[in-house]
Amino acid sequence: MATKRKVNNLLALAVLSAMIDRPKHRYEIAQALRQRGKEHDMDIKWGSLYTVVQNLEKVGYLEIVGSERDGARPERVIYQLTEAGRAELIDWTRELVAVPEPEQHRFIAGLSIVSVLPPDDVVELLDKRIDALRHIIDGARAEVDKVTAMGLPRLFIVESEFTLAMLNAEAAWARSFRDEIADGTFPEVDWWRRVHAENLSIAEVIDTVERGMAEPEPS
Numbered sequence: 001m002a003t004k005r006k007v008n009n010l011l012a013l014a015v016l017s018a019m020i021d022r023p024k025h026r027y028e029i030a031q032a033l034r035q036r037g038k039e040h041d042m043d044i045k046w047g048s049l050y051t052v053v054q055n056l057e058k059v060g061y062l063e064i065v066g067s068e069r070d071g072a073r074p075e076r077v078i079y080q081l082t083e084a085g086r087a088e089l090i091d092w093t094r095e096l097v098a099v100p101e102p103e104q105h106r107f108i109a110g111l112s113i114v115s116v117l118p119p120d121d122v123v124e125l126l127d128k129r130i131d132a133l134r135h136i137i138d139g140a141r142a143e144v145d146k147v148t149a150m151g152l153p154r155l156f157i158v159e160s161e162f163t164l165a166m167l168n169a170e171a172a173w174a175r176s177f178r179d180e181i182a183d184g185t186f187p188e189v190d191w192w193r194r195v196h197a198e199n200l201s202i203a204e205v206i207d208t209v210e211r212g213m214a215e216p217e218p219s
Contacts, residue, residue, distance in 0.1 A: 002101055005092065006059040010042040011052050013096075016061060016081065016089040023065050023080035026053050041159050053079065061085030107170070118196040119181050119189055126178035133171040140164045 005012070018024070018032040030049055038044060056062045062079040069075045081089075107129075114122055144160050154161075180186035194200075 002099060003091070003095060005088075007052065007055045007061070009048075009052070011044050011048060012056055012061075013089070013092050014038045014042050014044060015049070015052055015056060016085055016092075019062065019079065019081040019085070020089065023078050025068065025076035025078045026050055027076065029053065029079075040163075056085065061088055115192065115195070119186075119192050123178055123182050126174050126181075130171055130174050130178065133167060133174070137164065137167045137171065140167060 014033055015029055018029050018036070018038075024032065026049065030046065033039070033044065039046075053062065057064065057079060061082055061084055063082050064077055065080045066078045067075050068078060117125070140160065141164060144157060144164060147157055147160070148154070177186075181189055184190070186192075
């Protein structure tokens, strides 16, 4: 089970990771996160960055170590990672790697109610998804190849490898589901088609399903 964190959003974790090498002011933190492409790995809302930094300082994970002024610009407060902040970064990372947590996925939401669509429509829509995934996969693979060619150690691109693997798995599953519907091997596809062909009401569909589930197994 996930630990309840004092500052419990992934932007806070990203900030802690950006602070591990040296003290920074908030603009430098944002620069570091963008340079490392953290917005692709975590749900980063840039407008919340200043608030998150303040909250991390309030709970003792960051501390103010100075300030600087660049010409007429406002003074910039410089923060550094505390020992408590370093411990939180390590503990949080250990949890994320070890503890699986259910994550919402828009595709799963659609699949959970896909029966409202006729099977042939679903085949067409899955074709579109598979085609879109192919382009995304090609782009992700090209990015991995690019940073690998630049000599970046594999340790720093394992999250991209995982993303690519998950995209390939999703595309393979969507292709298999699409083919089962199209060739008629999906178990309930005939009943699914009849529901839409005969324009059965939701109440009739639910009643049919419930009666089918209640029927005893043949002896």
